[in-house]
Amino acid sequence: MEQHSDSFLDNASAALKNTEQAKRLDMIAVFAPQMRTAAVAGFKEFDALRDHVKRIRQHSLDHLEHYLGQFEHEAVNNGNHVHFARDGEDLNSIVLDICQQHDARRIAKGKSMVTEETSLNAFLQRAGLQVMETDLGEYIIQQAGETPSHIVAPALHKSADEIRQLFQAKHDLGARELPETVDLVGEARQVLREHFLKAEVGIIGANALIAENGYSMLVTNEGNGDLCANLPRVLIVCTTIDRVLPLAEDATAMLRLLVRSATGQSQTSYTSFYSGPRRETDVDGPLETHFVLLDNKRSEILAGDYREMLECIRCGACLNHCPIYTSVGGHAYGWVYPGPMGSVLTPLLTSLEQSQALPNACTSCGRCAEVCPANIPLPDLLRDLRHEESVKKLSAPRWRFGLKAHAWLARRPSMYHTVTAIAINVLHLLGRKRGSFSRLPLAGGWTSERDFPAPQAKTFMQLYKAQIRQNDE
Amino acid sequence: MSNSARSEIFARLRELSSKASEEDIQRDRRALGSAPAPAPETLEICEAFLANVLKNHGSVDCAGNRSEAVKAIGYHLYSHFRSHRLVAGNDRRLAAMPWRDAGVLPRFGSLEVGEPVALSFAQLGVAETGAIVTWTGKANPAAHNFLPEHHIVLVDTADLVPTMETAWARINQEFKKNGRPRGINFIAGPSSTADIEGVLVYGAHGPRKWHVILMGKVPASALEMARASNMPA
Numbered sequence: 001m002e003q004h005s006d007s008f009l010d011n012a013s014a015a016l017k018n019t020e021q022a023k024r025l026d027m028i029a030v031f032a033p034q035m036r037t038a039a040v041a042g043f044k045e046f047d048a049l050r051d052h053v054k055r056i057r058q059h060s061l062d063h064l065e066h067y068l069g070q071f072e073h074e075a076v077n078n079g080n081h082v083h084f085a086r087d088g089e090d091l092n093s094i095v096l097d098i099c100q101q102h103d104a105r106r107i108a109k110g111k112s113m114v115t116e117e118t119s120l121n122a123f124l125q126r127a128g129l130q131v132m133e134t135d136l137g138e139y140i141i142q143q144a145g146e147t148p149s150h151i152v153a154p155a156l157h158k159s160a161d162e163i164r165q166l167f168q169a170k171h172d173l174g175a176r177e178l179p180e181t182v183d184l185v186g187e188a189r190q191v192l193r194e195h196f197l198k199a200e201v202g203i204i205g206a207n208a209l210i211a212e213n214g215y216s217m218l219v220t221n222e223g224n225g226d227l228c229a230n231l232p233r234v235l236i237v238c239t240t241i242d243r244v245l246p247l248a249e250d251a252t253a254m255l256r257l258l259v260r261s262a263t264g265q266s267q268t269s270y271t272s273f274y275s276g277p278r279r280e281t282d283v284d285g286p287l288e289t290h291f292v293l294l295d296n297k298r299s300e301i302l303a304g305d306y307r308e309m310l311e312c313i314r315c316g317a318c319l320n321h322c323p324i325y326t327s328v329g330g331h332a333y334g335w336v337y338p339g340p341m342g343s344v345l346t347p348l349l350t351s352l353e354q355s356q357a358l359p360n361a362c363t364s365c366g367r368c369a370e371v372c373p374a375n376i377p378l379p380d381l382l383r384d385l386r387h388e389e390s391v392k393k394l395s396a397p398r399w400r401f402g403l404k405a406h407a408w409l410a411r412r413p414s415m416y417h418t419v420t421a422i423a424i425n426v427l428h429l430l431g432r433k434r435g436s437f438s439r440l441p442l443a444g445g446w447t448s449e450r451d452f453p454a455p456q457a458k459t460f461m462q463l464y465k466a467q468i469r470q471n472d473e
Numbered sequence: 474m475s476n477s478a479r480s481e482i483f484a485r486l487r488e489l490s491s492k493a494s495e496e497d498i499q500r501d502r503r504a505l506g507s508a509p510a511p512a513p514e515t516l517e518i519c520e521a522f523l524a525n526v527l528k529n530h531g532s533v534d535c536a537g538n539r540s541e542a543v544k545a546i547g548y549h550l551y552s553h554f555r556s557h558r559l560v561a562g563n564d565r566r567l568a569a570m571p572w573r574d575a576g577v578l579p580r581f582g583s584l585e586v587g588e589p590v591a592l593s594f595a596q597l598g599v600a601e602t603g604a605i606v607t608w609t610g611k612a613n614p615a616a617h618n619f620l621p622e623h624h625i626v627l628v629d630t631a632d633l634v635p636t637m638e639t640a641w642a643r644i645n646q647e648f649k650k651n652g653r654p655r656g657i658n659f660i661a662g663p664s665s666t667a668d669i670e671g672v673l674v675y676g677a678h679g680p681r682k683w684h685v686i687l688m689g690k691v692p693a694s695a696l697e698m699a700r701a702s703n704m705p706a
Binding site for chain 1: 481501583660674
């Protein structure tokens with residue numbers, strides 16, 4: 001996918017002015033956390049489970065060579081073709097080759113952020129293939145020529161009205177009103193059903209790969225991925241090398257975290273494990289199956305300081321809980337992965353230079369780390385990326401100067417206390433009458449939107465010391 | 474191309490790997506144990522399973538024996554479709570049901586496009602999540618799970634397991650007996666989507682209705698208690 005992260009600030013300003021979209025984002029910010037909280041509370045051992053799965057993920061990554069090799073061995077035994085792709089280009093050409101070998105024209109595709117990363121659809125379409133996204137959200141944005149705004153619910157930025165107009169324009173089905181959401185879903189079902197039945201190749205992603213038995217796990221509510229996996233005569237599973245887990249029970253242990261964190265369910269409607277092509281006794285299923293396992297910098301991340309990011313299970317909870325994401329929406333981030341996880345992942349998968357704004361799209365509130373089912377210290381990773389920006393001189397010179405000045409002062413506690421006490425006192429005296437400032441030097445951005453409250457006369461440290469003295473007396 | 478990509482990727486991973494032996498890696502994994510179990514279920518297993526099926530927006534029925542099960546299927550078909558027709562896989566257990574008791578006429582084979590109802594005999598029911606488990610094969614073509622308007626599932630009380638770990642233990646036994654099936658499907662609800670403005674709609678692509686019939690010795694109050702536990706507090 002083409003990257004526009006360098007215009008994050010402009011994208012964000014534009015998004016803030018879109019009041020209709022802001023209303024829908026507000027809904028996510030209110031309801032998604034409530035649903036997650038209820039689901040997590042319903043599973044009493046959630047924290048212990050989170051720790052267990054973290055240990056399993058760390059163990060899997062520590063021995064990734066072993067487990068990836070074991071998965072490949074088992075998957076080949078199950079009758080699959082297993083391919084490895086260094087980067088997006090590799091993955092795209094492997095998939096196109098398979099499609100061309102089968103003279104395929106129609107592709108039914110399940111939701112896969114990995115193939116968004118590699119721009120697979122555009123690549124296949126350029127070669128003359130008809131690729132249809134079948135997850136309802138992905139289908140909507142594909143028809144609209146847009147990109148996903150959320151990794152779990154890709155079309156959340158669109159209103160029912162917009163979708164109605166889109167369907168009426170794109171589907172040649174005569175005059176009809178489509179008054180309710182259920183009518184819209186029904187129409188998409190009808191259009192996509194036909195495509196499913198005609199498609200020669202199905203492409204899906206995977207939520208996990210299981211080393212011990214060579215199965216891949218697919219988690220959906222719509223069942224579209226399962227239709228892709230069962231109806232066409234060729235199935236291609238595209239995922240990344242870091243998804244492998246040792247045991248089947250590890251995949252379902254992770255599932256307990258994933259589903260509660262993503263949608264607040266205890267299990268989605270469909271959790272499916274696929275091992276390969278049709279067996280002798282089968283009456284349906286693909287005749288040929290492929291795994292395409294993508295690296296695309298994962299092995300680099302594994303070797304570096306941000307390897308914990310590979311433990312991300314793509315639930316989207318950090319998006320739903322992020323004050324920045326729920327204000328500006330996913331498109332502002334300008335690439336596949338938005339929100340806190342995206343702000344870490346995007347610089348790692350593309351470059352820090354291209355994504356310089358993203359690690360700064362953070363208030364350090366810490367909610368993402370609190371709710372992350374993989375226990376990834378997202379605010380710490382974002383801070384480390386900001387530090388890297390500063391070291392590489394990617395951030396604005398005045399920011400770097402300001403931070404340096406602050407660091408110099410903060411390392412000298414007594415001077416720090418004296419200087420802040422003077423500043424606070426001056427602000428207190430100046431603002432005593434009005435109680436707040438409508439303008440302040442060096443804080444124009446802040447005061448352009450709201451007043452700055454005038455400080456109390458004393459700093460926290462002065463009050464704290466006074467309290468201790470009082471207690472001693 | 475993919476061959477050189479494979480060796481490159483594995484070479485890089487080897488550099489990063491712990492170089493531990495397979496035995497050591499397996500021992501380390503065993504030492505990590507199993508996931509903490511969900512809070513011990515205070516409900517009886519049938520009741521817990523039924524309560525979770527309801528929570529997953531399935532509809533439920535209980536049947537004490539095969540004759541009652543057939544009648545429950547007949548009732549569901551007649552009340553929704555005014556018909557007694559359905560499709561079922563070539564499952565010996567389904568072939569042996571006393572279909573005449575309810576005048577139900579199953580067609581044994583694979584669902585054809587346009588046929589509205591499929592019946593599956595679940596291999597397992599998981600109380601923890603209210604999911605039923607099927608695997609692909611003659612007895613249950615995959616299309617039966619994902620293509621019909623209604624999916625009716627029979628679950629034998631003897632096939633209920635408490636957790637997903639116990640489900641895997643049973644599936645691993647099947648692997649030993651008959652090899653790995655192509656697909657293993659945990660189903661926990663009708664096909665649904667909330668992709669348009671977060672509004673939940675059933676029948677996104679697959680079944681609009683998911684009807685589970687629990688067959689066998691089900692405690693008399695189980696269904697009533699399961700329904701009560703799904704009432705808003």
